[in-house]
Amino acid sequence: xxxxxxxxxAIVQRDTEVLSTQAPDETLAMDIASGTCFAxxxxxxxxxxxxxxxxxxxxxxxxxxxxxxIEEADCLDQTMAYLxxxxxxxxxxxxxxxxx
Amino acid sequence: MTEPVSVxxxxxxxxxxxxxxxxxxxxxxxSRPLHFYLVIDRAxxxxxxxxxxxxxxxxxxxxxxxxxxVALGAEHRVYGTASxxxxxRLYLADLLPDLDRLIYLDxxxxxxxxxxxxxxxxxxxxxxxxxxxxWAADSRTMLERFPNGFFNSGMLLMDLVRWRNxxxxxxxxxxxxxxxxxPGGTLPFHEEGPLNAVLVDDWQSLSxxxxxTSYFTDSAAATLRLSPELLTAVRQDPGIMHFAGGYKPWLPxxxxxxxxHIEFGQLRAELEQSVDLxxxxxxxxxxxxxxxxxxxxxxxxxLIDRARRLNLGRWSVVAKGLMAVDVLAVxxxxxxxxxxxxxxxxxxxxxxxxxFAVQGLAEQIHLGCRGFLIADFRTAPLTAAxxxxxxxxxxxxxxxxx
Numbered sequence: 001x002x003x004x005x006x007x008x009x010a011i012v013q014r015d016t017e018v019l020s021t022q023a024p025d026e027t028l029a030m031d032i033a034s035g036t037c038f039a040x041x042x043x044x045x046x047x048x049x050x051x052x053x054x055x056x057x058x059x060x061x062x063x064x065x066x067x068x069x070i071e072e073a074d075c076l077d078q079t080m081a082y083l084x085x086x087x088x089x090x091x092x093x094x095x096x097x098x099x100x
Numbered sequence: 101m102t103e104p105v106s107v108x109x110x111x112x113x114x115x116x117x118x119x120x121x122x123x124x125x126x127x128x129x130x131s132r133p134l135h136f137y138l139v140i141d142r143a144x145x146x147x148x149x150x151x152x153x154x155x156x157x158x159x160x161x162x163x164x165x166x167x168x169x170v171a172l173g174a175e176h177r178v179y180g181t182a183s184x185x186x187x188x189r190l191y192l193a194d195l196l197p198d199l200d201r202l203i204y205l206d207x208x209x210x211x212x213x214x215x216x217x218x219x220x221x222x223x224x225x226x227x228x229x230x231x232x233x234x235w236a237a238d239s240r241t242m243l244e245r246f247p248n249g250f251f252n253s254g255m256l257l258m259d260l261v262r263w264r265n266x267x268x269x270x271x272x273x274x275x276x277x278x279x280x281x282x283p284g285g286t287l288p289f290h291e292e293g294p295l296n297a298v299l300v301d302d303w304q305s306l307s308x309x310x311x312x313t314s315y316f317t318d319s320a321a322a323t324l325r326l327s328p329e330l331l332t333a334v335r336q337d338p339g340i341m342h343f344a345g346g347y348k349p350w351l352p353x354x355x356x357x358x359x360x361h362i363e364f365g366q367l368r369a370e371l372e373q374s375v376d377l378x379x380x381x382x383x384x385x386x387x388x389x390x391x392x393x394x395x396x397x398x399x400x401x402x403l404i405d406r407a408r409r410l411n412l413g414r415w416s417v418v419a420k421g422l423m424a425v426d427v428l429a430v431x432x433x434x435x436x437x438x439x440x441x442x443x444x445x446x447x448x449x450x451x452x453x454x455x456f457a458v459q460g461l462a463e464q465i466h467l468g469c470r471g472f473l474i475a476d477f478r479t480a481p482l483t484a485a486x487x488x489x490x491x492x493x494x495x496x497x498x499x500x501x502x
Contacts, residue, residue, distance in 0.1 A: 021397055021430050022429075023394070023426075028394060028398060028401070030398050032402075037394070
């Protein structure tokens with residue numbers, strides 16, 4: 001997987017250099033390279049869990065819509081914005097279909 | 101009629117079930133009536149629950165709803181919840197003006213011997229009898245800061261008349277306010293540090309039997325000039341076992357850590373079978389701040405990641421405090437093979453830590469383990485040095501990860 005552009009057709013996955021653990025109240029992650037740590041709770045923890053293995057953004061949004069019973073358009077906007085943040089932190093990698 | 105022994109506990113709703121277990125334990129060996137003063141926060145159904153506990157175990161008791169310590173502005177954050185109840189013991193002489201003498205107990209103890217014997221201990225004109233803290237005796241910093249000794253405030257035999265006459269409360273209040281104003285100062289440990297600072301040479305040292313903790317290591321006992329014979333005898337049969345620190349007996353991981361933890365479990369079972377718990381639940385982990393909790397887990401992740409990269413095979417976890425729980429959890433997540441849990445404390449010999457039997461360090465080395473993960477949040481370099489020294493004395497070459 002390459003570090004590509006985040007689009008609705010992209011496939012996303014956690015960076016394999018990021019360690020993750022399920023603590024009692026939250027999910028914690030640590031970027032080994034930078035030593036930066038992250039804490040996820042609620043929907044953010046769910047997104048983090050779902051991107052443990054490669055998943056398409058469309059499929060990810062469909063899962064979240066089902067689980068949280070929210071509007072698809074809102075879910076897509078919020079999920080894309082959140083993935084952009086994770087991408088900027090360097091803890092998620094992206095590939096679009098064209099890369100495969 | 102025999103005068104009852106007066107015993108006080110101060111707690112809020114989240115420690116109600118452990119406090120009820122204290123009552124159950126004390127009534128087993130009481131040769132004379134016990135009267136409990138349960139000083140609690142106002143909470144729905146709590147007083148009624150405690151009255152049913154007292155009635156079931158045949159204890160006398162008074163439930164007092166009072167939180168005079170709140171005005172101090174101090175807060176004690178444990179079990180994930182803010183509480184001021186730890187400071188309430190300071191006010192017992194004022195809250196119970198008709199009493200002259202009182203035994204105060206923390207809610208994480210079990211009483212194993214007749215409290216009459218403790219009640220009758222002479223205080224030689226001092227306002228307080230207490231037991232030296234094993235942990236402080238093992239700490240160079242604490243020995244420097246409190247050269248006359250440092251007691252654990254989980255059991256206090258109080259001469260309330262002298263306490264009032266000497267104005268102990270107002271002096272300790274001043275010390276607590278000073279500590280609140282200067283959190284990085286020299287009086288940590290909530291009410292315990294200020295109490296020790298005020299009563300610096302005015303407390304009667306009692307036998308460790310009356311507040312025994314896992315902190316009474318061989319080295320602590322030597323510092324406290326306790327003979328090995330006395331230490332062994334108390335370790336085998338303490339009058340009061342105090343589950344100080346993180347290894348609380350109501351937590352599943354530690355339910356079989358020592359035979360005292362198992363004894364607690366039997367008392368707990370009796371309580372749960374005989375009294376309506378009124379929706380109360382057992383407390384969670386004894387934890388400090390969220391930052392500490394995260395830090396422990398992240399360190400555990402780093403430890404396990406490095407162990408996996410070394411590809412050494414099986415590792416043993418050297419447990420000191422709660423970080424070992426995190427290390428074992430992350431090892432499970434990441435598929436690292438763990439050989440066992442090492443705790444070199446005679447109290448936990450033959451105990452069970454989560455899914456693992458507790459073993460001594462030398463025993464693990466003899467069994468062929470050569471990789472040791474130091475699960476120690478605060479004093480890891482000291483623990484690592486101990487492992488290295490022990491391995492070296494046994495002629496073993498070991499990998500140690502801190």
